[in-house]
Amino acid sequence: MEKTFIKGVSVPENCTKVVLDNGLKIFITEKKNFNTNYVIFGTKYGSIDTAFSKNGGEKVKVPEGIAHYLEHKLFESEDGDAFSRFSATGANANAFTSFDRTCYLFSCADRFYENLDILLDFVQNPYFTEQTVQKEQGIIGQEIRMYDDNVGWCVLFSMLGAMYKNHPVKIDIAGTVESIAKINAPLLYSCYETFYNPSNMFICVAGNVDTNKVIERIKNGIKPSTPVTIERDTFSEPDEIVKDYVERKMEIAKPVFCFGYKEKCDGERSLKDSLCSEILLDVISGDTSPLFEELINKNLVNYEFDSEYFQGNGYATPIWQGESDNPKDVADAIKAEVERLKKDGIDDELFESARRSLYGTAIKRYNGVEGIVMGLVDCAMFDNGPYDDIKILKDLKKADVEERLKLLDPQKTVLSVVYPK
Amino acid sequence: MPEITKLAHGVEGLFVENSRFNTTLVSFNFYLPLMHETYEENALLPYVLSSCSEEYDNFRKLNIKLGNLYGATLSTSNSKMMDYQCLNIAISVINDQYTLDGEGVVNEAAKLLASLIFNPALENESFRETDVNREKLQMLDRIKGEINDKRGFARAKAVSMLFGDDPYGVSRYGEEMKMEKVTGYDLYNAWERMLRTAFIRVNVIGAKLPNGLWNAVSSAFSAIKRDNVTEFKGFNTPAFKTEEKTDYMSVSQGKLVMGFSLGEVKAERDTAATTVMADIFGGGPYSRLFTNVREKMSLCYYCACQAVKNKGFMLVDSGVEAENSEKAKKEILNQLEIMKKGEFTDDEFSASIIGICDSVKSLEDSLSTLNAFYTSRAFDSSVSSPSELTKLIKQVTREDVVKAANNVTPLVTYMLLPEDK
Numbered sequence: 041m042e043k044t045f046i047k048g049v050s051v052p053e054n055c056t057k058v059v060l061d062n063g064l065k066i067f068i069t070e071k072k073n074f075n076t077n078y079v080i081f082g083t084k085y086g087s088i089d090t091a092f093s094k095n096g097g098e099k100v101k102v103p104e105g106i107a108h109y110l111e112h113k114l115f116e117s118e119d120g121d122a123f124s125r126f127s128a129t130g131a132n133a134n135a136f137t138s139f140d141r142t143c144y145l146f147s148c149a150d151r152f153y154e155n156l157d158i159l160l161d162f163v164q165n166p167y168f169t170e171q172t173v174q175k176e177q178g179i180i181g182q183e184i185r186m187y188d189d190n191v192g193w194c195v196l197f198s199m200l201g202a203m204y205k206n207h208p209v210k211i212d213i214a215g216t217v218e219s220i221a222k223i224n225a226p227l228l229y230s231c232y233e234t235f236y237n238p239s240n241m242f243i244c245v246a247g248n249v250d251t252n253k254v255i256e257r258i259k260n261g262i263k264p265s266t267p268v269t270i271e272r273d274t275f276s277e278p279d280e281i282v283k284d285y286v287e288r289k290m291e292i293a294k295p296v297f298c299f300g301y302k303e304k305c306d307g308e309r310s311l312k313d314s315l316c317s318e319i320l321l322d323v324i325s326g327d328t329s330p331l332f333e334e335l336i337n338k339n340l341v342n343y344e345f346d347s348e349y350f351q352g353n354g355y356a357t358p359i360w361q362g363e364s365d366n367p368k369d370v371a372d373a374i375k376a377e378v379e380r381l382k383k384d385g386i387d388d389e390l391f392e393s394a395r396r397s398l399y400g401t402a403i404k405r406y407n408g409v410e411g412i413v414m415g416l417v418d419c420a421m422f423d424n425g426p427y428d429d430i431k432i433l434k435d436l437k438k439a440d441v442e443e444r445l446k447l448l449d450p451q452k453t454v455l456s457v458v459y460p461k
Numbered sequence: 462m463p464e465i466t467k468l469a470h471g472v473e474g475l476f477v478e479n480s481r482f483n484t485t486l487v488s489f490n491f492y493l494p495l496m497h498e499t500y501e502e503n504a505l506l507p508y509v510l511s512s513c514s515e516e517y518d519n520f521r522k523l524n525i526k527l528g529n530l531y532g533a534t535l536s537t538s539n540s541k542m543m544d545y546q547c548l549n550i551a552i553s554v555i556n557d558q559y560t561l562d563g564e565g566v567v568n569e570a571a572k573l574l575a576s577l578i579f580n581p582a583l584e585n586e587s588f589r590e591t592d593v594n595r596e597k598l599q600m601l602d603r604i605k606g607e608i609n610d611k612r613g614f615a616r617a618k619a620v621s622m623l624f625g626d627d628p629y630g631v632s633r634y635g636e637e638m639k640m641e642k643v644t645g646y647d648l649y650n651a652w653e654r655m656l657r658t659a660f661i662r663v664n665v666i667g668a669k670l671p672n673g674l675w676n677a678v679s680s681a682f683s684a685i686k687r688d689n690v691t692e693f694k695g696f697n698t699p700a701f702k703t704e705e706k707t708d709y710m711s712v713s714q715g716k717l718v719m720g721f722s723l724g725e726v727k728a729e730r731d732t733a734a735t736t737v738m739a740d741i742f743g744g745g746p747y748s749r750l751f752t753n754v755r756e757k758m759s760l761c762y763y764c765a766c767q768a769v770k771n772k773g774f775m776l777v778d779s780g781v782e783a784e785n786s787e788k789a790k791k792e793i794l795n796q797l798e799i800m801k802k803g804e805f806t807d808d809e810f811s812a813s814i815i816g817i818c819d820s821v822k823s824l825e826d827s828l829s830t831l832n833a834f835y836t837s838r839a840f841d842s843s844v845s846s847p848s849e850l851t852k853l854i855k856q857v858t859r860e861d862v863v864k865a866a867n868n869v870t871p872l873v874t875y876m877l878l879p880e881d882k
Contacts, residue, residue, distance in 0.1 A: 050559055051483065073481045076823040121756075127747035128808070130815030149822035178759030186762055186780045188713035189611050291711045293605035327524035336520070336595065342602045363602060393528030396561070400531030403555045407482045408827055434561065461711055 043255075049427035050434075051406045055416070056251045057426075060259065063239025063267040067416040067426065068254050069246040071409055075149045077247025078409035079156060080417055081163050082143035084242075085235035087213040088353065089140075091273040094234045099271075102231060103222040104208065105180075105215015108137040110228050112176050113168050114144070122162040131155040139209055140352045141421060142235075147410065152249060153257055160261035166232050168225040177220060184214050191296045191458050192361065194288070199298040199359070199456035202286045207277045209355045239267035242420035246412040275354045279304050280452070287457045295459050297367035298359060299374060302452040305356035311424050312432050315398065316441045317349040321358055322394035323386050323441065324377055331377045340370050358448070371455045382445050391438045399433045463835070463846070466675055469682035471690035472661040474675050475835060478668070479825070483559055485667030486828050487571045487674070488551035489578055490836050491659035492691050495546045495628045501635035502643050502651040504539040507548045508596045509588055509648060511537045515580045520595075526573065531555045533570045535577075541629055542837060543696035543771045548655065549836065550578060553828065556668060571671040579681045581652065587645035588652070597643060604634045611877060615716035616778055619875040622706060623720040623774055627699040656682075660691040662839045664832055693840035695727070698773035707876040715783045716877040717790060721775040721797075723768060724868025732770050733853040734861035738869075739768035740813045741862065742800050743777055747812040749796040749805060754779065760789050771837075775869065783878045790874065800866035803859065810859055818851045 046055045058066040087107050093099045115122045115135070126133040131148035133155075144163050148155050187193045193212075200210040214220070234240075245254055281302050309317070325331050325347055335341040345362035364370050405411040419426050466474040493503055517523035527533045533554040540547050554570035557563070582589055608614050617632050624630030634640070663678060665671070701722050726735050743750035743766030754764040764779035781789045799805060824830045824847040834847060 071481070074826050076826040123746035124808075124812075127745065127812035127816065130812070130819035132745070132816070132820065147823065149819045175759055179755060179762055182714065182760075182780055182782070183762040185714035185782075186612075191609050291611075292609045293607075294602060296609070328521060328528050330521070333519070333521045339598060342599050344602070344606075363606065389525070393525050396530075397528045397532030399561065400533070400555050403483050403531070403559045404553075407484055 046426055049430045051403060051427070051430070053406065055426045058255055060238065060262065062262065062265050064258075064262060065242040065420045066255065066258055067242070067244045067420060068249065068251045069412050069416065069426070070249060070251055071247055071412070074248050074409055076147055076409050077149070077152045077245070077249055078145070078147045078413045079159060080143045080145045080244045080413050081159050082141055082242055082244075082417055082420070083235050084140065084240050084421055085142050085231070086138050086140040087211065088208045089235065089272060090208045092234060093271045095269050096271070100230065102227055103215060104211045104219040105213070106223055106227060106231055107142055108214045109176065109180060109220055109223050110231055111135050111137045111142050111144075112180060113173065113228060114163060114166060116172055117162060117165055117167045122158060125158045125162070126155065129154050129158070137213055139213065141417070143417065152247065153253070156254070156257055157261060160258065163236070164263055166229065166236075168228050170225055173223065173225050173228065180214060180220055181217050184212065184217055184220075187212065187214065191290055191292050194290065195296050195298040195361065195456050195458045196359070198286045198288060198458070199300055199454050202283045202454045202456060203281050203300060203302045203357060204355065205278055205282050207275045207355050209352065234268065234270060237268045238262060238265050240270060242417065244413045244416035244420060246409040246416070272353070277354055281454055284453060285455050287459060289459050289461045292458065292460050294363045295365060295367055295457055296361075296363050297370065298361045298456045299367070299371045300350070300357040300359040300454055301448045302454065303356040303358075303447040305351065305354060308353050308422060309351045309356055311422065311428055312440070313444070314349055314351060315429060315432055315436065316444045317358060319391070319394045319398055319436070319441050320444045321347040321349060322397065323390050324381065325360060325374060326394060328390055328393050331373060335370060335373060340364055340366055340373070367455060367457045371453065375450050375453065378445065378448050379450065386438055386442055388438065391441060395433060395436055399430070402429050402433060468663070468675055468679045470687040471659075472663075472678065472682055472687070474663045474665070474678065476670050477664070477666040477831060477835065479666055479831070480668040481826065482667065482828050484553050484555050484828065485567045485570075485665070485671065486551060486553040486832055487574055487671065488549060488664040488832055488836070489574070490662045490664065490839060491548040491655050492542070492545045492662070492839060493548070493655060493659050494691060495541055495544050497628050497631065499651065500546065500628065500631055501639040502647045503546050503548060503655070504635045505596060505600055505640065505643055506648055506651050506655065507537045507539060507550050508600065509592055510577050510581055510652070511535050511550050512596055513582050513592055514577045515582050516576055518582050530566045530570050530573070531560060533566070535574075539634070541631075541633070543840075545691065547836065548659075550574065551832070567667070568671045568673075571674050572677070575677055575681065583649065584645075586649055588648045590645055593643070593645045593648060597640065600634055600640055601637060604632065604637050604640060607632060607634070611712055611716055612778065612780065615718045615875055615877045616776055618706075618708075618877075619718040619720045619776055619873055622704045622873040622875060623701050624699060625702045629699070629772060656685050657687055658689045658691060660693070660839070662836070664835050666828055666831055696771060698722075698725075701774065701872050703872050705874045707878055709878055709880045711880050712877065713879065714780045715786050715879060716778065717781055717786050718776055718778040718875045719790065719793060719871060720873040720875075721777070722870045722872055723770065723773050723775055724870070726770045726773060726865075726868070729853055730856070730861065731865065734857050734865040735768055735770050736817060737813050737854065737857045738800065738862045738865040739766050739775060740817055741805050741809050742766055742796065742866070744813065745816050747809055747816070749799060749809070750777065750793065753796055754789055754792050758788075758792060760785050760792070764789065764793070786876055786878065794871060797866070797869060797871070801863065801869075803863040810862065814854060814857065817854050821847045821851050821854065
């Protein structure tokens with residue numbers, strides 16, 4: 041077991057990182073003046089992991105949406121479900137699956153160690169039968185239908201579908217009604233045995249806890265295992281986009297758009313690169329930018345207009361999303377502003393305002409145990425230190441941000457629009 | 462028990478000393494009578510006030526200032542609370558010790574917020590046309606955009622059906638036609654009326670009170686003749702309507718919303734009992750609706766209830782297939798009957814009490830929930846802190862819950878179904 045103490049930077053707290061002999065990573069931050077404890081037991085396994093091989097074996101392809109399906113099914117065991125066990129202790133339990141991870145979590149004020157035992161137990165004890173797998177089709181089918189009516193979700197996936205030819209990021213996290221119909225108990229066990237090995241997992245804790253006691257409890261609760269080697273798909277994604285414009289219609293009030301640049305991306309972005317891209321987005325179109333002022337004054341967007349840097353293994357795209365009667369004009373204005381910034385450079389005052397804003401956001405994350413744990417999960421996923429973002433933001437230079445402009449190729453943009461019916 | 466300071470006639474300052482956060486929140490809450498005649502202009506007012514001021518005369522200048530205050534967040538809301546319309550403008554900012562150069566930002570942020578409220582950008586006893594039109598367009602988009610969120614849209618429909626002509630039935634942002642007619646003069650009158658007549662509660666949550674804030678607020682009000690100040694006189698439960706309605710739209714998933722009267726819920730003990738009743742019925746994953754309608758019958762992804770005790774009603778909503786909507790409705794009513802007969806289990810009862818108390822204990826660990834707690838209790842001196850609320854919940858008996866369930870009457874059903882069904 042390796043144990044490292046990491047002193048906080050700019051915030052009055054610390055973190056202990058432990059790597060057990062079986063490869064499980066543990067991050068713990070003590071917050072003695074909080075009532076709430078928050079824990080995530082997660083695996084580096086999400087919706088994009090649709091093809092993989094284990095320990096050098098044969099490559100397996102699995103149905104889309106299986107990581108999310110597995111998340112639903114893990115809550116069940118032979119003698120009841122995990123929700124009812126947490127109900128008895130008063131914890132608030134949940135789980136989520138994203139493109140690259142599946143996380144099981146609880147928050148509680150009391151009976152923390154009992155809750156930790158329940159979490160460790162149910163995540164490590166899968167129990168699926170054909171009958172219980174079948175039962176979930178109806179519930180997940182309704183979850184998929186719910187997202188089918190969510191315009192923000194639909195406009196994003198339409199854009200990703202026009203941007204990525206092969207990468208599974210373009211597929212809905214929950215899959216489709218057709219793809220989940222192919223899921224069965226043996227497939228779920230196969231994914232579980234590969235991705236739920238402790239060497240691919242992490243536990244992040246923040247709250248009024250005792251670090252050593254938490255480590256001991258986890259060591260006692262983790263089953264013996266041998267680390268596995270997972271080979272994930274390399275996606276063979278071309279640099280080119282599929283098409284630059286897509287549209288569809290839904291029952292909404294005003295057209296909704298999503299616009300993005302496809303960046304060349306082989307692996308994952310470094311933390312510094314991601315932070316620079318976030319600052320760049322703020323400079324291009326944030327609340328303080330001349331472009332945002334212009335778009336609002338021309339009534340081309342409303343305050344729903346927003347941007348994010350969307351990236352993961354094999355994909356990276358800055359995305360702008362909003363409502364507009366003229367989405368094409370908005371996309372053109374963004375492209376023009378990007379080209380202007382490439383030519384004129386970034387204004388000093390705007391850069392400083394964006395850097396301070398992002399620094400303030402990083403500090404605010406430590407306001408609550410949930411924010412802290414979410415930050416620790418990113419550390420576990422991408423091998424960063426807990427306070428690396430604060431350290432980087434303190435010294436970030438304008439030239440670092442300007443460098444990111446080079447990735448924005450005006451020939452590789454996609455505009456997705458959903459119009460009202 | 463947080464400290465309350467009287468700052469002027471009907472103006473109170475509430476300081477919640479809480480050193481666990483890295484930020485300080487200053488929140489102005491204005492409580493006005495909920496009336497059809499003034500709803501739209503009141504609703505628009507906080508948005509115009511927080512967009513610019515005499516000193517920061519356009520929103521970009523203001524946003525640059527906020528960026529330089531380390532991304533200080535200015536938030537605005539308009540909500541219905543009992544028989545009142547509550548307008549809120551708040552700022553949250555990182556504490557001085559976390560700034561990059563050790564500069565003070567908390568006092569400056571508090572000063573900025575006060576200047577937005579007391580020194581807006583005016584022209585000849587009117588708000589400026591450009592500001593009013595800009596923010597009015599935003600509000601009109603919000604009003605029209607309510608249809609984009611089908612779940613929220615269906616819930617709002619059910620509330621409007623329950624309340625008929627009562628002002629509580631107005632949709633959150635008001636009526637489109639009336640909003641279009643609001644002028645700069647109307648807003649000036651609304652602003653003047655708000656400062657003169659609203660009951661005002663200024664919440665500060667943070668490590669320390671910003672220097673001179675209470676004096677500055679007192680002094681600002683010394684120049685205003687406060688009269689007809691909103692007083693708390695209990696709340697009215699109108700004669701609810703009974704109605705069933707189905708709308709058809711191009712959606713993938715149907716939405717079912719049922720509205721119920723809660724009966725007389727005014728005494729503290731009744732309020733606590735209703736909280737527990739609604740939680741066992743359709744709160745957490747241990748609830749009757751979750752375990753039966755979702756888990757056993759696989760009819761939906763969500764089926765939950767929300768009791769609005771201070772207005773005497775409750776909603777149950779679910780996303781279902783059109784062909785299952787009647788089946789789901791029948792089962793929801795069946796579960797209510799089970800509640801009325803007291804046939805819920807002891808485990809469900811104790812899980813609910815433990816779960817609610819655990820959540821209430823965690824309230825103090827989140828700046829936003831703590832602020833919401835005090836904002837919603839500005840008129841309620843009986844529950845002065847989250848721990849007081851916990852005590853009340855722990856006193857609730859099974860008999861209290863059965864009694865609360867027997868006061869529940871189903872009144873309205875609203876269904877939003879796919880067109881082709």
